[in-house]
Amino acid sequence: MKENVASPVFEDLAHKWMKKLGIAVNKDFITQELQAHPDYPALTSLIDFLDMGGMKYYALESEKKYITEFNYPVLAHIKEAEGKGYLIQVNTPHEWDENEILATRWSGIVLIPDEHPSWEYEANTQIIKQERILKLFAAATVLIILLAIGYVFRNNLQPLTIGWGLLSLTGVAISIMTIATELGMQIKLVKEVCNSVSPRGCDAVLKSKEAKGVGGISVAHAALSYFIAQFAFFIFSSSSPALLYTGMVVSLPLIIVAGISLYSQKFIVKKWCALCLGIVAVLAVQSLVTVLNFSAVYASFQAVHIIAYFITMALICASLVPVKNGIKSIREQMSAAQDLMKWKRDSDLFAFQWNKNPYINTNTWKEELQLGNPEAALQLTIACNPYCGPCANTHKVLDKLHHIYKEVINIQIRLTCDPDHPTDKKTIAVKAILEQATILQSDAHKAQMLSDWFEWMNLEKWQLKWAPVQDKNVTALMKKHAEWMKTADIKGTPTIFINGRELPRKYLLEDLFQLIPVLVASTAVAGNGELKPMALTD
Template identity: 20%
Template sequence: MNAHQKIIKDNARTILKIITKYYGCKYSAALYVILKEHPDFPSFLSFQYILHRMGKDSFAIHTSYEELTNIPSPFIAHVITNVDLFLFITKVTAESIQTIDEKGKIESISRKDFEDMWDGNILIMDNRPGKISIPLKMKFSTIIKQIKYPMLILCVAILFAYLLILKHEGGILFYLYLTGVLGGLTASILLFVDQIDKYNVHIKKLCSATGNKNNIDCSSILDFKDAYFLGLVSWSDIGFVYFLSLLIVLLFLPFGTAQALINFLSVCSIGYVCYSLFYQKFIARKWCTLCLSVQVVFVFLFMLSICTLKMNYIYELLHLNSIIEITTIFVTVTSIYIVIKPIIATQKEHTTLKRKYNELIYDENISQYLFQQELCLTDVDKVNKISIGNPDAEICLTLIFSPICVSCIKELQKLMPILQRKANTKLDLIFLLDQKKHPESIVIASHILSGYQKNPQLFAMILKKYVDNYPISKNKILHNIKFLDEIPKYEPFINAQEKWCITHKFYTTPILFINGRKFPSYYNIKDIDFLYSYISVH
C-alpha cells in the first residue's frame, strides 16, 4: 500500500480515537469538540492540550530517524502533505516504522516512504493511563449538534412522504414530473451551497476537472456577471425558487394544474438552456457540471411537456383561482428565500471570520501586544483577597466580582474547571458589592467568606458548588436566618475590598486580571485555558 494511503481520512479525529483507546479512555464526540476548540487545531499543541486534560504529560521535539529507535514509543509523528497530518507510531526499526489505526490494526511504512513525509517533529507521551471527565451538558450539546441536520432531513422526508400519501396520485406521469422537479431542486441546492461556501470540498469535487477533462470549471461560469439575470439576480437563486415553487405546486395543487404549469414553463425555459449551453461552449469555453445538471432537468421536463402538452390543460391556468394560488406560492417562496438566504450567508461568513479572528488573536506577538495595552495593577497585593489554588503558582488570576452577579457566576463556572486542571494557577477573589441596590449581596458575600476562613483547603469545592447550583444556592443561604448574626464580623474585610475597588475606579463586575494585567476584552473567559501557551504576562 502507498504510504500516503496509510494516512487515515479525518486524521485528527482518528488519532484522538487511537490515543483514547491506547491509554484506556472512553472516546466521545464531545472529546473531539474539545480538541477542535484549541486555537492551534490540528497541531501538537492541540494534542498536548487534550493529553493534559487526560492527565498525561507530553512534549514535542525535533529529531532524526536514527534517534527514533532510542525514543520510547508510542509517539505521534507530524507528516507533511497538503495539510497537517499525524501518525501514531508504536515501533521503529532501522528499515521501517509501525503505525496503528483506530481498530488496532498494525501497518508498516518503509523508512524511505516515512522520511519523504516526515518533517522531523514528534510528540512524546508518558505511559500512564489516561482519565478525563466530560460534563453531561457538553455531551448533550455535542449530540444535539450531531443530529440536528440528520433530524431535519428525516423530518422533511417524513413530511414529504405524508404529503405524497395525501396526494393520492398513483399514475406514473405524476412521478415522472416529481422526479424531474426533485432533480432540479437538488441541483439548485448544490448551486446554493456553492454560492454560500466557495470552499466546500464536496462541491469542489463535483466541479473539479479529472483526467483529461481540464475544461470543467464551475467558478468560470458562476462567479461572473453572466451568471446573473440582468446583473441583479443569480440564475442559481432563480432556479432554487423555480423548482421549490414547482414542487409545492405539484404537491398541493391538482395534478392537472401543476402539469399544465410545468409544461408551459418548460417550453418557455428551453431558450435559457440553449443560451447557457452556447455560453459555456463558445464564450466561456468551460463547462459547469452543476449548471449542466440543471439543464439536463430542463431538457427532461421539456421532452415530457412536448409528449403530454394539451391546450385544454393550458386553459386551466387562466382560471382566477389557479392564478391566485400559483402567484401566492411563487411570491411566498421568493419572499422566504430573500429573507433566509442572507441569514445563512451571514452565518457562514461569521463562522469564517471567527476562525480567522481566533487565528489572529492567538498569535503570540498579538496576544502579548493586547495584554500590554491593558491596565496593570501594581498594588493588588495590598488588599486582602480570597485565594484558591497553589499559593506559589506562576499564574495569578484576580477576579473582582459580586456573588449575586449573573455574569460573575457564569465566569466562575468556566474558571473553576480550568483552575482544577492548572497546577501552576491560583485564583484571587475580590468582592465588589452594590449593597444599596442589592442588600442581600452582603449576606451571600459574608457566607462565602466564612466558608473560606473556616476551611481554606475545601473552599474551592464550596465555591464550585455555589456557582454550579446558582440561584438555588443563593436562596438557600438567604433562608439561613441564624447566619445573619455573624455578618458584622465579615463586613470590615468586604468593605476594605470595596474601598480598594473604588479607589481604582472599578464600579462594575466582573473584572478579570492575569498577573495584575487586565484581561483584554478581545478574549472570552474560556480562552484562558489556551492562552497559557501563548503569553507571559508581566
C-alpha cells in the same frame, strides 16, 4: 513544533480521531477553532483544543517497544525532509508493523488519549443540539414530501406522473445544492463531484457575472424558484391533473435556457459546473418528455394555470431573497468572528493591549481566597460582589477555567465588603465565605463552596450545606479585601485582573479558554508583573 500539513487535512484528521474516540465534536467548530490558533496547523493547536474541553491525554516521545501499552486510537507524528512532518491516526498496535510509513518514518512523538477520554465545551454542545434539531426538521420535511408524493401516486401510478415527479424533485435537490455552493457552503460530496468534472469549475461558473443575474436574483436562485413551483404544481395535480401539464408546457421552452448555459460554460467562463450540468440535464429530459407527450399535454393544460404558475414562481423567488440574504449575513458574521478570534488569540497583541492598563498590586496575602497553583505564571484576580448576578455568571466561567487549567493558573477572589458595618448584608456573606475558606484544605472543596454560593446567593440555603464556622476571626482579612477594593479603585463588579493589570476592554473572560495555553507557552512574567514574549525575557 510546527506540522506542515495542508488544510483541511489537519482538521479532518483531528475530527475523525475524536469521533473515533466517541467524542461528538462539530466539524465546523473544530475547523474554526484550529484554524484560528496562531500555531495552526501545529500539533500544539490540537493540544490546546483538547485542553479547552478538559480532555486528558499524553503528548510524549516514546519508543516502539511501548506501543502495546498505548490507549488506541493514537495520533503518530511522521517525519519528512527538512524537519517537516504530519500526523496519522493509528487504530491498533498491528498497524505499526503493517504500515510502511509508520515502520520507517515515525518520529517517536505520539498523542495518546486517556483510558476514558471525554471532552466538553459549551459552544460545541449548543451546536450539536442545534444540529440534532436541524436533522429532525430535515427528516420531518423529507417525510412530508414523501407523504405528498404518495398522495399524488395513490390513484395515479402512470409512468408519466412518476417520471415527472422524480425529475421535478431532482431539480429541487440539485438547485438547493447549487445555491448552497453559490453562498459558499462546503458540502463534501458536492465539492468532490464538482472537482471531478472541472477543478473549481462550480465556483468559477456560479460566481461569474453571467450567473449573478439581476436584482439579487441569480441563476441558481431562479432555478430553485422554478423547480419548487413545478414540484408544488405536481403535488396539487392529484386533485387537478391540468396542473401537471401546466408544468410540462412551461418546461418546453427552457431547453433554450439549457443551451445558453452550455454555451456560457464552454465559451465564456471556459469551466464546467457539475451542478449546472445537472440542472441542464433535468431541463433537457423534461423538454423531451413534454415533446413526446405533446398532444396529451396541449389538450389538457389551461392558460389560466400558466399565469398562476408564474405568479407562484415569483412569490417563491421573492420569499427566497430574505432567506438568502440572511444566510449571507450569518456567513459574513461567522467569517468576521473567526478573524476576531485569530486577533484575540495573538499573545503579543494581547500583551500590547494589556500593558496599556495601569498596574495594580495583586500580591497574594496570607489566607488569600484562591484556587489553582499559587506559583503559576498567570495570576487572575477577580473583584466581585457576593450578591452580583454578573459576578455569578463570571464565576461559572472561572470554575471551568480552574477545572481545565488549575496547574498553570492561580485565581484570587476578592470580595466587596464593609467591616465597619458588620450588619451589612454583603459583609455578613463575605464573613461567612472567608470563615469557611479558612477551614477548607483542598482546592476542590473551596471551588465547590464558591460555586454553591454564586449559584444560590442565599446565605440560609448555603449554610445548610456549609455550616457556620465558629472561633475563626477573619476581620483583618475582610479589612484587606475592603482596603484593596478602595486602592484598586474598583468601580463595578466583576473586574478581572491578570498579573496586576485589568483584562483589556475588548476581551472577555471566555477568551482565556483559548488564550491561556498560548500565554503560558509563549510568555514569562517579569518582576513588575509584565507579560513579555519568552525571547525578550532575561
